[in-house]
Amino acid sequence: MLKFGQITVVATIALLTIGVIDFFFKISPILYVTILLLWFLIVALGSFTMRWQIFTTAFTKGNQNKKQVAITFDDGPNAEFTPQILQILKAYNAKATFFCIGKHIEKYLGIVQQILAEGHTIGNHSYSHATNFGFFRKTRIVQELSKTDALIKKITGSTNTLFRPPYGVTNPSIAKAVKETNHTIIGWNVRSYDTVIKNPTKVLNRLKKRLSPGSIILLHDTHSRCPEIVERLLQFLKKEGYEAVTIETLLTKN
Ligand SMILES: [Zn+2]
Structure with missing residues:
Protein backbone atom coordinates (compact mmCIF):
# COMPACT_ATOMS: atom_id res chain seq x y z
CA MET A 1 0.00 0.00 0.00
CA LEU A 2 1.11 3.55 -0.70
CA LYS A 3 2.36 5.64 2.18
CA PHE A 4 1.00 9.07 3.14
CA GLY A 5 4.21 10.76 1.91
CA GLN A 6 4.04 9.03 -1.48
CA ILE A 7 0.36 9.92 -1.94
CA THR A 8 1.14 13.57 -1.15
CA VAL A 9 4.11 13.60 -3.56
CA VAL A 10 1.99 12.08 -6.36
CA ALA A 11 -0.77 14.67 -5.75
CA THR A 12 1.78 17.52 -5.72
CA ILE A 13 3.41 16.32 -8.97
CA ALA A 14 -0.05 16.03 -10.59
CA LEU A 15 -0.93 19.60 -9.49
CA LEU A 16 2.40 21.00 -10.73
CA THR A 17 2.06 19.16 -14.08
CA ILE A 18 -1.44 20.54 -14.56
CA GLY A 19 -0.11 23.98 -13.59
CA VAL A 20 2.54 23.83 -16.33
CA ILE A 21 0.07 22.58 -18.96
CA ASP A 22 -2.38 25.24 -17.80
CA PHE A 23 0.23 27.88 -18.52
CA PHE A 24 0.19 26.99 -22.24
CA PHE A 25 -3.32 25.62 -22.70
CA LYS A 26 -6.14 26.77 -20.48
CA ILE A 27 -7.27 23.93 -18.17
CA SER A 28 -10.50 23.87 -16.20
CA PRO A 29 -9.99 24.68 -12.48
CA ILE A 30 -12.19 21.66 -11.78
CA LEU A 31 -9.15 19.44 -12.45
CA TYR A 32 -7.19 21.08 -9.58
CA VAL A 33 -10.15 20.69 -7.25
CA THR A 34 -10.62 17.04 -8.30
CA ILE A 35 -6.99 16.17 -7.45
CA LEU A 36 -7.19 17.95 -4.09
CA LEU A 37 -10.46 16.21 -3.30
CA LEU A 38 -9.03 12.81 -4.29
CA TRP A 39 -6.00 13.40 -2.04
CA PHE A 40 -8.25 14.40 0.83
CA LEU A 41 -10.58 11.42 0.30
CA ILE A 42 -7.76 8.85 0.26
CA VAL A 43 -6.14 10.36 3.37
CA ALA A 44 -9.46 10.65 5.24
CA LEU A 45 -10.51 7.08 4.37
CA GLY A 46 -6.97 5.87 5.11
CA SER A 47 -7.07 7.30 8.63
CA PHE A 48 -10.07 5.07 9.40
CA THR A 49 -8.70 2.03 7.54
CA MET A 50 -5.70 0.73 9.46
CA ARG A 51 -5.09 -2.16 7.08
CA TRP A 52 -4.17 0.29 4.29
CA GLN A 53 -1.21 1.30 6.47
CA ILE A 54 -0.95 4.72 4.87
CA PHE A 55 0.52 6.35 7.98
CA THR A 56 2.17 3.54 9.93
CA THR A 57 2.56 -0.22 10.16
ZN1 LIG B 1 -12.20 1.95 21.79
Whole structure:
Protein backbone atom coordinates (compact mmCIF):
# COMPACT_ATOMS: atom_id res chain seq x y z
CA MET A 1 0.00 0.00 0.00
CA LEU A 2 1.11 3.55 -0.70
CA LYS A 3 2.36 5.64 2.18
CA PHE A 4 1.00 9.07 3.14
CA GLY A 5 4.21 10.76 1.91
CA GLN A 6 4.04 9.03 -1.48
CA ILE A 7 0.36 9.92 -1.94
CA THR A 8 1.14 13.57 -1.15
CA VAL A 9 4.11 13.60 -3.56
CA VAL A 10 1.99 12.08 -6.36
CA ALA A 11 -0.77 14.67 -5.75
CA THR A 12 1.78 17.52 -5.72
CA ILE A 13 3.41 16.32 -8.97
CA ALA A 14 -0.05 16.03 -10.59
CA LEU A 15 -0.93 19.60 -9.49
CA LEU A 16 2.40 21.00 -10.73
CA THR A 17 2.06 19.16 -14.08
CA ILE A 18 -1.44 20.54 -14.56
CA GLY A 19 -0.11 23.98 -13.59
CA VAL A 20 2.54 23.83 -16.33
CA ILE A 21 0.07 22.58 -18.96
CA ASP A 22 -2.38 25.24 -17.80
CA PHE A 23 0.23 27.88 -18.52
CA PHE A 24 0.19 26.99 -22.24
CA PHE A 25 -3.32 25.62 -22.70
CA LYS A 26 -6.14 26.77 -20.48
CA ILE A 27 -7.27 23.93 -18.17
CA SER A 28 -10.50 23.87 -16.20
CA PRO A 29 -9.99 24.68 -12.48
CA ILE A 30 -12.19 21.66 -11.78
CA LEU A 31 -9.15 19.44 -12.45
CA TYR A 32 -7.19 21.08 -9.58
CA VAL A 33 -10.15 20.69 -7.25
CA THR A 34 -10.62 17.04 -8.30
CA ILE A 35 -6.99 16.17 -7.45
CA LEU A 36 -7.19 17.95 -4.09
CA LEU A 37 -10.46 16.21 -3.30
CA LEU A 38 -9.03 12.81 -4.29
CA TRP A 39 -6.00 13.40 -2.04
CA PHE A 40 -8.25 14.40 0.83
CA LEU A 41 -10.58 11.42 0.30
CA ILE A 42 -7.76 8.85 0.26
CA VAL A 43 -6.14 10.36 3.37
CA ALA A 44 -9.46 10.65 5.24
CA LEU A 45 -10.51 7.08 4.37
CA GLY A 46 -6.97 5.87 5.11
CA SER A 47 -7.07 7.30 8.63
CA PHE A 48 -10.07 5.07 9.40
CA THR A 49 -8.70 2.03 7.54
CA MET A 50 -5.70 0.73 9.46
CA ARG A 51 -5.09 -2.16 7.08
CA TRP A 52 -4.17 0.29 4.29
CA GLN A 53 -1.21 1.30 6.47
CA ILE A 54 -0.95 4.72 4.87
CA PHE A 55 0.52 6.35 7.98
CA THR A 56 2.17 3.54 9.93
CA THR A 57 2.56 -0.22 10.16
CA ALA A 58 -0.41 -1.95 11.78
CA PHE A 59 -0.95 -5.67 12.31
CA THR A 60 -4.47 -6.56 11.22
CA LYS A 61 -4.06 -10.33 10.86
CA GLY A 62 -1.73 -13.14 11.88
CA ASN A 63 -0.38 -16.40 10.51
CA GLN A 64 -2.90 -17.73 7.98
CA ASN A 65 -1.43 -21.23 7.97
CA LYS A 66 -2.69 -22.08 11.44
CA LYS A 67 -6.29 -22.46 12.58
CA GLN A 68 -5.90 -19.77 15.21
CA VAL A 69 -7.73 -16.49 15.78
CA ALA A 70 -7.21 -13.68 18.29
CA ILE A 71 -10.30 -12.37 20.06
CA THR A 72 -9.67 -8.80 21.20
CA PHE A 73 -11.77 -6.69 23.56
CA ASP A 74 -11.62 -2.89 23.50
CA ASP A 75 -12.67 -0.19 25.98
CA GLY A 76 -12.61 -2.21 29.24
CA PRO A 77 -12.08 -3.32 31.81
CA ASN A 78 -15.72 -3.24 32.81
CA ALA A 79 -16.77 -4.08 36.38
CA GLU A 80 -19.78 -6.12 35.29
CA PHE A 81 -19.00 -7.76 31.95
CA THR A 82 -15.24 -8.37 31.95
CA PRO A 83 -15.42 -10.89 34.86
CA GLN A 84 -18.29 -12.73 33.10
CA ILE A 85 -16.25 -12.92 29.90
CA LEU A 86 -13.19 -14.15 31.79
CA GLN A 87 -15.26 -16.96 33.24
CA ILE A 88 -16.45 -18.02 29.77
CA LEU A 89 -12.94 -17.84 28.31
CA LYS A 90 -11.71 -20.06 31.14
CA ALA A 91 -14.47 -22.62 30.56
CA TYR A 92 -13.38 -22.96 26.92
CA ASN A 93 -9.67 -22.79 27.70
CA ALA A 94 -9.46 -19.80 25.34
CA LYS A 95 -7.04 -16.90 25.53
CA ALA A 96 -7.79 -13.32 24.49
CA THR A 97 -6.34 -9.82 24.40
CA PHE A 98 -7.85 -6.88 26.27
CA PHE A 99 -7.05 -3.39 24.98
CA CYS A 100 -7.81 -1.41 28.11
CA ILE A 101 -8.43 2.30 28.62
CA GLY A 102 -6.01 3.77 31.21
CA LYS A 103 -8.68 5.53 33.27
CA HIS A 104 -10.59 2.23 33.55
CA ILE A 105 -7.43 0.35 34.55
CA GLU A 106 -7.03 2.84 37.42
CA LYS A 107 -10.55 2.03 38.60
CA TYR A 108 -10.45 -1.75 38.21
CA LEU A 109 -6.92 -2.85 39.05
CA GLY A 110 -8.23 -6.15 40.42
CA ILE A 111 -9.86 -7.10 37.11
CA VAL A 112 -6.66 -6.29 35.21
CA GLN A 113 -4.75 -8.52 37.61
CA GLN A 114 -7.28 -11.30 37.01
CA ILE A 115 -6.99 -10.90 33.21
CA LEU A 116 -3.23 -11.40 33.46
CA ALA A 117 -3.37 -14.17 36.05
CA GLU A 118 -5.62 -16.15 33.70
CA GLY A 119 -3.10 -16.00 30.87
CA HIS A 120 -4.60 -13.26 28.71
CA THR A 121 -2.82 -10.24 27.30
CA ILE A 122 -3.33 -6.57 28.15
CA GLY A 123 -2.75 -3.83 25.59
CA ASN A 124 -2.90 -0.03 25.65
CA HIS A 125 -6.04 1.66 24.27
CA SER A 126 -5.04 5.21 25.34
CA TYR A 127 -5.66 6.80 28.74
CA SER A 128 -8.77 8.88 28.01
CA HIS A 129 -10.24 7.40 24.80
CA ALA A 130 -11.28 11.01 24.08
CA THR A 131 -13.68 11.46 21.18
CA ASN A 132 -11.21 13.92 19.62
CA PHE A 133 -8.20 11.58 20.06
CA GLY A 134 -7.69 11.66 16.28
CA PHE A 135 -6.99 15.40 16.54
CA PHE A 136 -4.43 15.18 19.39
CA ARG A 137 -0.89 16.39 18.74
CA LYS A 138 2.02 13.97 19.04
CA THR A 139 3.05 15.13 22.55
CA ARG A 140 -0.42 14.54 23.96
CA ILE A 141 -0.64 11.08 22.37
CA VAL A 142 2.75 10.16 23.85
CA GLN A 143 1.48 11.32 27.27
CA GLU A 144 -1.67 9.20 26.92
CA LEU A 145 0.31 6.11 25.94
CA SER A 146 2.96 6.56 28.64
CA LYS A 147 0.41 7.14 31.39
CA THR A 148 -1.46 3.94 30.52
CA ASP A 149 1.75 1.93 30.09
CA ALA A 150 2.91 3.09 33.53
CA LEU A 151 -0.34 1.72 35.01
CA ILE A 152 0.10 -1.58 33.16
CA LYS A 153 3.72 -1.81 34.35
CA LYS A 154 2.63 -1.23 37.93
CA ILE A 155 0.42 -4.33 37.68
CA THR A 156 2.43 -6.59 35.39
CA GLY A 157 5.95 -5.47 36.18
CA SER A 158 6.74 -5.62 32.47
CA THR A 159 6.76 -3.09 29.67
CA ASN A 160 3.73 -3.09 27.36
CA THR A 161 4.35 -2.61 23.65
CA LEU A 162 0.87 -3.16 22.19
CA PHE A 163 -1.35 -0.25 21.22
CA ARG A 164 -4.76 -0.14 19.62
CA PRO A 165 -5.69 3.42 18.64
CA PRO A 166 -9.14 4.58 19.81
CA TYR A 167 -11.72 4.32 17.00
CA GLY A 168 -9.09 2.53 14.90
CA VAL A 169 -7.84 5.91 13.72
CA THR A 170 -4.27 6.36 12.50
CA ASN A 171 -2.79 9.64 11.25
CA PRO A 172 0.63 11.36 11.02
CA SER A 173 0.56 12.44 14.73
CA ILE A 174 -0.24 8.92 15.94
CA ALA A 175 2.45 7.52 13.61
CA LYS A 176 5.06 9.93 15.06
CA ALA A 177 3.95 9.16 18.63
CA VAL A 178 4.23 5.36 18.31
CA LYS A 179 7.62 5.73 16.65
CA GLU A 180 8.75 7.59 19.75
CA THR A 181 7.12 5.21 22.25
CA ASN A 182 8.02 2.05 20.28
CA HIS A 183 4.51 0.62 20.29
CA THR A 184 3.25 -2.00 17.87
CA ILE A 185 -0.15 -1.03 16.48
CA ILE A 186 -2.71 -3.81 16.51
CA GLY A 187 -5.77 -3.46 14.30
CA TRP A 188 -8.27 -6.14 13.26
CA ASN A 189 -9.61 -7.74 10.12
CA VAL A 190 -12.95 -8.90 11.53
CA ARG A 191 -15.08 -6.13 12.97
CA SER A 192 -18.15 -7.27 14.89
CA TYR A 193 -19.99 -3.95 15.20
CA ASP A 194 -21.14 -5.44 18.53
CA THR A 195 -21.85 -2.01 20.02
CA VAL A 196 -24.05 -1.05 17.07
CA ILE A 197 -25.85 -4.30 16.16
CA LYS A 198 -28.08 -5.12 19.11
CA ASN A 199 -28.97 -8.69 18.07
CA PRO A 200 -26.25 -11.20 19.18
CA THR A 201 -27.25 -13.70 16.46
CA LYS A 202 -26.66 -11.07 13.77
CA VAL A 203 -23.26 -10.22 15.28
CA LEU A 204 -22.33 -13.90 15.34
CA ASN A 205 -23.42 -14.44 11.76
CA ARG A 206 -21.13 -11.56 10.73
CA LEU A 207 -18.23 -13.10 12.63
CA LYS A 208 -18.79 -16.63 11.32
CA LYS A 209 -18.94 -15.38 7.75
CA ARG A 210 -15.79 -13.28 8.02
CA LEU A 211 -13.33 -15.10 10.23
CA SER A 212 -10.56 -17.28 8.83
CA PRO A 213 -7.17 -18.57 10.05
CA GLY A 214 -5.12 -15.65 11.41
CA SER A 215 -8.12 -13.37 12.01
CA ILE A 216 -8.05 -10.64 14.62
CA ILE A 217 -11.61 -10.16 15.89
CA LEU A 218 -12.78 -6.89 17.46
CA LEU A 219 -15.31 -7.01 20.29
CA HIS A 220 -16.08 -4.73 23.27
CA ASP A 221 -16.33 -6.03 26.86
CA THR A 222 -18.56 -3.10 27.73
CA HIS A 223 -22.12 -4.28 27.04
CA SER A 224 -24.54 -6.92 28.30
CA ARG A 225 -24.65 -8.81 24.96
CA CYS A 226 -20.90 -9.46 24.91
CA PRO A 227 -20.76 -12.52 27.23
CA GLU A 228 -23.39 -14.32 25.10
CA ILE A 229 -21.58 -13.42 21.88
CA VAL A 230 -18.27 -14.68 23.30
CA GLU A 231 -19.77 -17.96 24.48
CA ARG A 232 -21.46 -18.68 21.15
CA LEU A 233 -18.36 -17.61 19.23
CA LEU A 234 -16.21 -19.99 21.29
CA GLN A 235 -18.68 -22.82 20.64
CA PHE A 236 -18.41 -22.12 16.91
CA LEU A 237 -14.60 -21.94 17.02
CA LYS A 238 -14.41 -25.24 18.89
CA LYS A 239 -16.72 -26.92 16.39
CA GLU A 240 -14.64 -25.63 13.47
CA GLY A 241 -11.34 -26.67 15.06
CA TYR A 242 -10.06 -23.15 15.76
CA GLU A 243 -7.93 -22.15 18.73
CA ALA A 244 -8.47 -18.74 20.37
CA VAL A 245 -5.05 -17.32 21.27
CA THR A 246 -3.53 -14.03 22.44
CA ILE A 247 -2.20 -11.47 19.97
CA GLU A 248 1.41 -12.41 20.78
CA THR A 249 0.74 -16.08 19.96
CA LEU A 250 -1.16 -15.19 16.78
CA LEU A 251 1.64 -12.95 15.53
CA THR A 252 4.39 -15.45 16.32
CA LYS A 253 5.90 -16.90 13.17
CA ASN A 254 5.92 -20.74 12.95
ZN1 LIG B 1 -12.20 1.95 21.79
